[in-house]
Amino acid sequence: MSDRILLAHGSGGVLSHELIRDVFARHFDNSILNAMNDAALLPDIGTGQLAFTTDSYVVQPLFFPGGDIGELAICGTVNDLAVAGAQPRYLSSGFILEEGLSLETLERVVCSMAETAHTAGVQIVTGDTKVVNHGAADGLFINTAGIGVVPPGLKLGPQYLQPGDVILINGTVGDHGLAVMLQREGLAFDSPLESDTAPLNKLISTLLEAVPGKVHCMRDATRGGLATVLNEWTAAGIGIEIEETQVPVKEAVNAACEFLGLDPLYAANEGKVVIAIDRDAAETALATLQSHPLGTEAAIIGKVTGEHIGRVVLHTPYGARRIISMLTGAQLPRIC
């Protein structure tokens, strides 16, 4: 077998079959995938509503402190299902490979996907590989789509946001965005910063069990960061107030943001969920999050209000108020 990806690996012929057998099937190994049908046939998913989502991953570089494109490709899709209240179950994976990519790189990414899928408790059951000529893609792009099951009766979404709801986050913001940026710019060598990439489904199911019926809306704060999630929520006809001093930000993220002229509120996260919850359950929710390894730095950061509808207002430590609007430019391209 060549140690580089050739166009023939995408031909559907002998090399395609070898690549599937020796790399994808070997690491993703499960009985549904191994049947190698045109479509995976899934076991009975039981009661509950189906949830379905997709994301493509184009992060550059492919490997960064705290993660890689493979881990990201599992976590991003798992987290999109989890914040919709779904228990993630099955993933597809579509690879677009650039001719000349080293097989070793591909295998590292595939191993990382397999490990992360195992951690999250999901199976990669169907896939596809295309190869494009050298120069027509940047190494490796991945798409994953995911299927999950929402337990009967669970109602989540911006339409359930109510004035008085408390807003929580499970930890520090901006870690992923800054870790990738510093690595890309060659500034990572003396930085302690690591991406927060993690599958949040177990944290979220623990929370939903601890405060049944109390969570009104959740979203993972990926591209566009915390500020973007909160702005999207205000479209449901509410206002949001955030206490700047309550938003957890690592010292190293703050320093890197100052250096690069970025705002941590807009920087991408890959292991952070923003939660709006009934006021009377906020303290229990906070304690639940803090007792989970992915929520040790969880914090209450603000609240939903019936005032300044459609706007996110930040209270600064100096008593000033600042409107946090939707991101208008491209702060951090190819961050996920």
Next chain:
Amino acid sequence: MSDRILLAHGSGGVLSHELIRDVFARHFDNSILNAMNDAALLPDIGTGQLAFTTDSYVVQPLFFPGGDIGELAICGTVNDLAVAGAQPRYLSSGFILEEGLSLETLERVVCSMAETAHTAGVQIVTGDTKVVNHGAADGLFINTAGIGVVPPGLKLGPQYLQPGDVILINGTVGDHGLAVMLQREGLAFDSPLESDTAPLNKLISTLLEAVPGKVHCMRDATRGGLATVLNEWTAAGIGIEIEETQVPVKEAVNAACEFLGLDPLYAANEGKVVIAIDRDAAETALATLQSHPLGTEAAIIGKVTGEHIGRVVLHTPYGARRIISMLTGAQLPRIC
């Protein structure tokens, strides 16, 4: 709005939201997508087994005689579900756009996807857009994943192939591969060749109703063509015999193949299904296919045998026998 794709269209900010609203949501318009959740929540799918598949599409050029990348992105995934016996229902779409792509091109592709989805009776319910810097991708790549439902009791797959089964195809081979190649090489101007890109789910459900329990295995003959499908089937422990004169090939495809040094048996199709069926139902199946607009040139092309296990043998018009093996090189890169 800019008339070109900018990096900011992939930032998750204002331009991302405008692109979703003005292009994707406008054309894909349906109530599930319009809810704009992190994950689409699907209606009850009723009884039957879930089928799940994915494909990425990297065809070059984006527009070719008889189709385009958008039509292909729907048909390829719909057909992978249909040949597994599933009724295709819901699709995801993930776009990777190159900075600088014209919005007009994107919108043409999106319109084509919407039209084809309508024809096939599927809904695009969730999606994602990433933008990479100029030069990091070739215009536009699409991934679609699809969910379908297999009616209870339907059993299809290579494991059900039996010696004596008759093999049919719904029309001429190689149309897609050669139409794309001629367009790419600038040779299309005086060719009548068009891609056969089409959603096959309605043809297939008509066939399954006409000969219940008789179809043993189906596959769409895409990358690697008819020869690859037949070779994959022989791995189930059977042999296959094909009559060369019975395989429908357009005169223009034969001529183009001779000119380019290609073999139509390995050339890609995007609207062709290969069917193995119980011998006693073959004539009814043939008549059913021929009475459908996508099967007017359907033909019986060979049979499954208990001899030469693992091999596909072609009988030539001169009485010779030739082994048709798995494709070993990359005959036609970026054909889908």
